[in-house]
Structure formats: structure tokens, C-alpha cells
Amino acid sequence: MTPNIIEAKKNLNQLGYLNLKVDEKLDLVAEIQKLKKEKNAVILAHYYQEAVIQDIADYLGDSLALAKKAAQTDAETIVFAGVHFMAETAKIINPEKKVLLPDLKAGCSLADSCPPAEFKKFIDQHPDHIVITYINCSAEIKTLSDITCTSSNAVQIIESIPKDQPIIFAPDKNLGKYLIKETGRDMLLWEGSCMVHEAFSIERLLDLHKKHPKAKIIAHPESEEPLLKTAQFIGSTSQLLKFVKEDKGEEFIVATEAGILHQMAKEVPNKILIPAPSNEDNTCACSECAYMKLNTLEKLYLCMKYESPEIILSEEVIEKGRRPIERMLSIS
Structure with missing residues (x-):
């Protein structure tokens, strides 16, 4: 191991990634393809990654699809092009495999909104409640959960619980409010949220719709209630993709992280896809997850070449965190 690599690994905790120069x-792309074969590695990427990473991935999907792929893979190494909680989930499901994440700082505002110590106190105050957590949470939160869910299968998971059983739902309050309406269950909600899905501007959206009156507004259920009320279709990332493929409409305003537009454009090249506007004055005038975009092709290459940063979890966290995930997978 060269001095540069040793120094780079020492700085991982501070920087989150291997700070090495790439020729x-x-x-x-060619080098990453070679490394996949050499190391028997598989790349799992979320729809919110930058386009070039989506294109090089072996499997592209939302949280549920990627959790299933992580459970099924025969690869010795899983490279997760996503955020930290997703890589943790892959490690929990595959404790014997090496799980890599290009940038350890690729976190999640929603996961951060639910600190484990505070959530434990919340649970202890309601001991008769079953705890359902959205998979967008830390490994520690999963250890405190009875069952996890994704936006794709949340209704199915909730409906599998007896109606007389009180439920705590965490961490996303917006998704929780939507699920209460969909299922009729009066759940106790944790007050967490995703900054990406709360960044949409309802005023700008309505102005945009006036300019594109034929466009159908489609939204992710993590969005705030006023926006969901305007949407003609609400669904998970993969469900939004499926909708634009199957619907006869030709124009869509898409209210979720803008990374999905790359795959949508590939699937429906003849349709008009417009990102829903955010409150921020950013370059794309859309809502982007800064955490997702921390992963770059250079970081992906370096993490595969040097097999670092690696996700390390204790045996206790893996054992306790696996049960709610396995329960979810058995239901969905």
C-alpha cells in the first residue's frame, strides 16, 4: 500500500471519501467495468444518482428494488451508489459480503431527522405500539423497529397489521400523513421529513402548470400535503416511472428528486418531462439531493479500486436490524 493510499484512508472519517488524484x-467507465469482473462486484444505484452512474450500474432502482437486489446478489462485493442508509441496509442483509459506498458523507436529511436516542424515548412512551419505519432511516433506527417499509410497499405493510394494533410510523411525517389517508389507520407519527421533497414551491408549481395546462402533475408521497393535493398521481420513484411509461399523457410535471428524469427520458423519449420547481434558486430550478450527488464517477472508481470506504456494522446492529427488513421482504 503506497503512502498516498495510507494517508487517504486516514482521512476517510474527515472527508468521507478517498482523496486521491485520478488520471x-x-x-x-472502462476501468470500473474491469474492476467489477476482477473483484466479483455488483453496482447498485438509485435513480437519484448522476446520469453516468445510473448508466454504469448493474441494477438501477428505488429503495425497495435495491433492497431486494442486495438480498439476491451472488457478488462478493456490493458497491452502493446511493446514500448511507441504503448501503447499511445492504450490509445488514449481506453481513458476509463487503459493502462499499463511494462517499461516507452521502447521508440523508430524513434519516438525520430521527436521532436514535430520542426515537427510543418516543417508543418507550408508547409501549403498546408496533413500530413501522420507512427504510430511509439509519441502521440504529432499524434495530428499534418491528418492521420496515418503502414508499412502494408501505400501504401493503400497514394493511398487514391487525386493525386493533396501534402503530408508530417514522421518520417521515409527510409520508405518514399520506398513508393515514390511504389506509384509514390513525398512526402516531414521528416529526421527520426529507428536505428534498419539502423544497418544492406550490406557488411556482401552479404557475408552471398554467404554462403547461396539459401536463399531469405526479408526485412522491414524501412531498408536503398542498403539493400532493394538486397531483394527478402519487407514487414511489419506481411507480412514477411506471406511470409515465403507461399513461397516455404526453406531458408530465415530476415532483421528486430530479435524478429520476434521466431514466424517464430514456424510457419515454417522446414525452415531455418537466421537473417540479423548488424554492431554491439553483441551476436546474428543480429539487436535487445534495447527498445523492456527492457520489461521483471518480469516487466510484477509487472506492472499487481500493475497496474503501467500506460499511462496517456491529454484529448486534446487523442481527437486530435484519429482522424488520426480512419481515418487510417476506410481506412484499
Whole structure:
């Protein structure tokens, strides 16, 4: 191991990634393909990753699809192009495999909104409640859960619980409010939220719709209630993708993280896809997850080449965290 690598690994906790120079002449896509074969590795990528990473992934999907792929893979190494909780989930499901994440700082505002110590106190105050947690939470929160869910299967999970059983739902309050309406269950909600899905501007959205009156507004259920009331279709990331493929409409305003537009455009190249506007004055005038975008092709290459950063979890966290995930997978 060269001194540069040793120093880079020492700085992982501070930087989150291997701070090494990459030769600009290197064909990173070709090199990553070679490394996949050499290391028997599989790349799992979320729809919110940058386009070039989506295109190089072996499997592309939302949280549920990627959790299932992580459970099914025969690869020795899982490279997760997503955020920290997703890589943790892959490690919990595959404790014997090496799980890599290009940038350890690729976190999640929703996961951060639910600190384990505070959530434990909340649970202890309601001992008769079953705890359902959205998979967008930390490994520690999963250890405190009875069952996890994703936005794709949340209704199915909730409806599998006896009607007389009180439920705590965490951490996303917006998704929780939507699920209360969908299922009729009066759940106790944790006050967490995703900054990406709360960033949409309802005023700008309505102005945009006036300019595109034929466009159908489609939204992720983590969005705030006023926006969901305007939507013609509400669904998980994969369900939104399926909707634009199957619906006869030709124009869609898409209210979720803008990364999904890349795959949508590939699936329906003849349709008009418009990102829902955010409150921020950013370059794309859309809502982007800064955490998701921390992963780059260079970081992906370096993490595969040097097999670092690696997700490390204790045996206790893996054992306790696996049960709610396995319960979810058995139901869905």
C-alpha cells in the first residue's frame, strides 16, 4: 500500500471519501467495468444518482428494488451508489459480503431527522405500539423497529397489521400523513421529513402548470400535503416511472428528486418531462439531493479500486436490524 493510499484512508472519517488524484486520461467507465469482473462486484444505484452512474450500474432502482437486489446478489462485493442508509441496509442483509459506498458523507436529511436516542424515548412512551419505519432511516433506527417499509410497499405493510394494533410510523411525517389517508389507520407519527421533497414551491408549481395546462402533475408521497393535493398521481420513484411509461399523457410535471428524469427520458423519449420547481434558486430550478450527488464517477472508481470506504456494522446492529427488513421482504 503506497503512502498516498495510507494517508487517504486516514482521512476517510474527515472527508468521507478517498482523496486521491485520478488520471484525467483514464477511461473511468472502462476501468470500473474491469474492476467489477476482477473483484466479483455488483453496482447498485438509485435513480437519484448522476446520469453516468445510473448508466454504469448493474441494477438501477428505488429503495425497495435495491433492497431486494442486495438480498439476491451472488457478488462478493456490493458497491452502493446511493446514500448511507441504503448501503447499511445492504450490509445488514449481506453481513458476509463487503459493502462499499463511494462517499461516507452521502447521508440523508430524513434519516438525520430521527436521532436514535430520542426515537427510543418516543417508543418507550408508547409501549403498546408496533413500530413501522420507512427504510430511509439509519441502521440504529432499524434495530428499534418491528418492521420496515418503502414508499412502494408501505400501504401493503400497514394493511398487514391487525386493525386493533396501534402503530408508530417514522421518520417521515409527510409520508405518514399520506398513508393515514390511504389506509384509514390513525398512526402516531414521528416529526421527520426529507428536505428534498419539502423544497418544492406550490406557488411556482401552479404557475408552471398554467404554462403547461396539459401536463399531469405526479408526485412522491414524501412531498408536503398542498403539493400532493394538486397531483394527478402519487407514487414511489419506481411507480412514477411506471406511470409515465403507461399513461397516455404526453406531458408530465415530476415532483421528486430530479435524478429520476434521466431514466424517464430514456424510457419515454417522446414525452415531455418537466421537473417540479423548488424554492431554491439553483441551476436546474428543480429539487436535487445534495447527498445523492456527492457520489461521483471518480469516487466510484477509487472506492472499487481500493475497496474503501467500506460499511462496517456491529454484529448486534446487523442481527437486530435484519429482522424488520426480512419481515418487510417476506410481506412484499
